[in-house]
Amino acid sequence: xxxxxxxxxxxxxxxxxxxxxxAEQQGIDITGEISVLEKRxxxxxxxxxxxxxxxxxxxVARAPGRPTALDYIQHMMPQxxxxxxxxxxxxxPAIISGIGRFAGQTVVIVAQQKGRDTKENxxxxxGMAHPSGYRKAMRMFDxxxxxxxxxxxxxxxxxxxxxxxxxxxxxxxxxAESIQRMSNLRVxxxxxxxxxxxxxxxxxxxxxxxxxxxxxxIYSVISPExxxxxxxxxxxxxxxxxxxxxLTAKDLHHLEIVDQVIAExxxxxxxxxxxxxxxxxxxxxxxxxxLSTLSADELLQQRQVRFRKLGRFEAAQQVKxxxxxxxxxxxxxxxxxxxESYKSQPTD
Amino acid sequence: xALERWFRRKRATRGDDDNSPAGLWLKCDDCGTQIYRxxxxxxLYLCPECSHHxxxxxxxxxxxxxxxxxxxQLSGGIQAQDPLEFVDTEPYSERLKRSQEKQDRPDAIxxxxxxMGGEPVVxxxxxxxxxxxxxxxxxxxxxxxAAEVAASQNRSLVSVTASGGARMQEGALSLMQMAKTVVAxxxxxxxxxxxxxxxxxxxxxxxxxxxxxxxxxxxxxPKALICFAGPRVIQQTIKQELPEGFQRSEFLLEKGMLDxxxxxxQLKERLTQYVRLLRNKEPSYAIAI
Numbered sequence: 001x002x003x004x005x006x007x008x009x010x011x012x013x014x015x016x017x018x019x020x021x022x023a024e025q026q027g028i029d030i031t032g033e034i035s036v037l038e039k040r041x042x043x044x045x046x047x048x049x050x051x052x053x054x055x056x057x058x059x060v061a062r063a064p065g066r067p068t069a070l071d072y073i074q075h076m077m078p079q080x081x082x083x084x085x086x087x088x089x090x091x092x093p094a095i096i097s098g099i100g101r102f103a104g105q106t107v108v109i110v111a112q113q114k115g116r117d118t119k120e121n122x123x124x125x126x127g128m129a130h131p132s133g134y135r136k137a138m139r140m141f142d143x144x145x146x147x148x149x150x151x152x153x154x155x156x157x158x159x160x161x162x163x164x165x166x167x168x169x170x171x172x173x174x175x176a177e178s179i180q181r182m183s184n185l186r187v188x189x190x191x192x193x194x195x196x197x198x199x200x201x202x203x204x205x206x207x208x209x210x211x212x213x214x215x216x217x218i219y220s221v222i223s224p225e226x227x228x229x230x231x232x233x234x235x236x237x238x239x240x241x242x243x244x245x246x247l248t249a250k251d252l253h254h255l256e257i258v259d260q261v262i263a264e265x266x267x268x269x270x271x272x273x274x275x276x277x278x279x280x281x282x283x284x285x286x287x288x289x290x291l292s293t294l295s296a297d298e299l300l301q302q303r304q305v306r307f308r309k310l311g312r313f314e315a316a317q318q319v320k321x322x323x324x325x326x327x328x329x330x331x332x333x334x335x336x337x338x339x340e341s342y343k344s345q346p347t348d
Numbered sequence: 349x350a351l352e353r354w355f356r357r358k359r360a361t362r363g364d365d366d367n368s369p370a371g372l373w374l375k376c377d378d379c380g381t382q383i384y385r386x387x388x389x390x391x392l393y394l395c396p397e398c399s400h401h402x403x404x405x406x407x408x409x410x411x412x413x414x415x416x417x418x419x420x421q422l423s424g425g426i427q428a429q430d431p432l433e434f435v436d437t438e439p440y441s442e443r444l445k446r447s448q449e450k451q452d453r454p455d456a457i458x459x460x461x462x463x464m465g466g467e468p469v470v471x472x473x474x475x476x477x478x479x480x481x482x483x484x485x486x487x488x489x490x491x492x493x494a495a496e497v498a499a500s501q502n503r504s505l506v507s508v509t510a511s512g513g514a515r516m517q518e519g520a521l522s523l524m525q526m527a528k529t530v531v532a533x534x535x536x537x538x539x540x541x542x543x544x545x546x547x548x549x550x551x552x553x554x555x556x557x558x559x560x561x562x563x564x565x566x567x568x569x570p571k572a573l574i575c576f577a578g579p580r581v582i583q584q585t586i587k588q589e590l591p592e593g594f595q596r597s598e599f600l601l602e603k604g605m606l607d608x609x610x611x612x613x614q615l616k617e618r619l620t621q622y623v624r625l626l627r628n629k630e631p632s633y634a635i636a637i
Contacts, residue, residue: 200558200576219520246432257520257524308532311528
């Protein structure tokens with residue numbers, strides 16, 4: 001499917017293709033003319049994608065034809081060995097997990113998989129995981145810890161599935177637990193947002209030492225549509241919400257939520273999936289190499305400090321405290337039942 | 349996300365809103381009895397007839413749980429920035445200022461040290477009346493600091509949540525507070541200190557899906573809405589009626605997601621017993637199970 005702003009790119013591409021065909025049929029040499037047009041095409045792609053609005057970026061992140069997690073995995077490790085099931089509730093097709101060889105070692109993969117067509121999308125529940133999916137992810141984190149294998153997660157989900165069974169099975173509980181389990185890994189962990197990073201459902205497998213994002217991917221606390229429905233009371237204002245939410249790779253890098261933005265091929269990953277895959281492999285190899293110098297303790301600490309630091313706030317202008325009668329003077333010992341005494345702490 | 353309630357007209361029957369136009373009397377949401385507002389506030393915000401649990405302001409909650417005169421506030425030293433320069437129908441900075449003035453505190457949480465039934469604790473109490481109790485950078489930081497203070501002073505942590513989830517106006521920074529609070533709880537685990545999570549109406553989204561559901565013991569008040577995705581979102585997704593009592597405390601107790609549903613009258617006593625037992629002490633009173 002073509003995104004509206006891509007039409008000029010597609011038109012020019014079609015023209016180049018036609019000219020090639022014509023030259024071939026007629027046996028004439030117009031390589032000079034074609035190369036001029038190709039340069040123009042490259043420039044057009046670059047300029048179009050440089051100046052996309054945030055809402056257009058959302059559309060690219062979700063574009064059909066964009067490489068999915070499985071595409072990347074198959075490129076990274078042709079002999080990927082998928083491991084199924086959470087051992088409790090079932091096997092969630094929205095989350096793929098398994099082991100394979102990458103950069104000369106065995107790695108554990110956890111990834112959210114959207115469908116590449118309607119049928120697969122339905123089977124994969126559009127990449128929206130149930131609690132079972134997050135339980136499977138946690139099983140993989142444990143496996144990685146046991147064998148000291150690095151973990152790579154690929155994030156691409158509109159969010160955790162909002163449904164009756166998901167809630168009954170404790171969607172919130174498993175997301176919290178998955179965040180905790182991943183933050184406690186004693187092995188290198190790298191997360192890459194390859195398309196849509198939808199809220200808590202994405203973060204559940206995104207607590208890594210290094211969090212990377214593809215150039216046209218997004219990561220947000222809420223989808224622009226839902227945000228618009230709440231704040232503008234109109235989900236068709238999603239473009240405004242997308243602007244306000246600052247959810248693009250560049251924004252997130254600026255906010256220090258992601259560590260690195262991975263460049264996509266001109267015109268986006270969907271126009272040249274092979275190049276996008278090759279680039280990701282290159283970056284992941286480099287990142288794994290860098291993390292491999294850290295000990296288990298250092299990895300754990302680096303990851304926890306990384307997330308502990310996130311947030312923006314400032315000193316309050318006026319420090320408001322509860323009413324005076326609720327206070328005791330600083331430094332007064334309060335006898336407790338066990339006979340120990342605890343000094344009240346000076347505030348702040 | 350229940351956050352939207354922040355932006356909707358206030359329900360006239362909400363028992364705790366002193367600016368409510370409803371006047372001196374209100375009709376109980378549950379049993380329909382006419383309640384004199386002062387009777388409600390004097391009765392722990394419970395309907396005197398049917399004990400329906402109304403939302404309780406954070407400072408009242410602290411008075412309920414902390415031993416008299418023991419509370420020393422930790423929170424309040426930081427306030428939100430507007431890193432996204434977020435504007436919807438009005439700028440975030442203005443919404444924030446209004447909430448700060450109305451609730452007389454910098455953000456949607458009060459934390460502090462106290463004793464509870466003689467036990468040293470840190471209390472972290474969320475304020476639903478401040479921006480729907482939404483968690484942005486400040487709430488996340490205050491929760492994290494509360495956990496760290498508890499760990500460093502050998503106190504148990506008791507959190508009381510009431511939240512519409514992550515605060516949209518701080519974008520992905522709010523999302524990151526989920527990970528931040530979870531990471532900070534590790535300090536308590538390392539020191540083997542109890543963390544009791546008390547979930548009250550409503551607790552949804554990013555707060556439910558982070559520290560609130562990681563308590564060693566997780567309890568809720570009766571009929572509290574506790575969920576990841578709010579009922580409206582689910583209804584829109586599946587286009588079906590939701591089952592009776594769905595996502596309420598009693599339902600979640602039955603599903604195995606909570607340790608107990610505790611009425612506000614018993615709350616302090618029960619929490620004290622949990623803390624004492626987890627700290628390997630005799631309970632101070634007989635526990636009725």
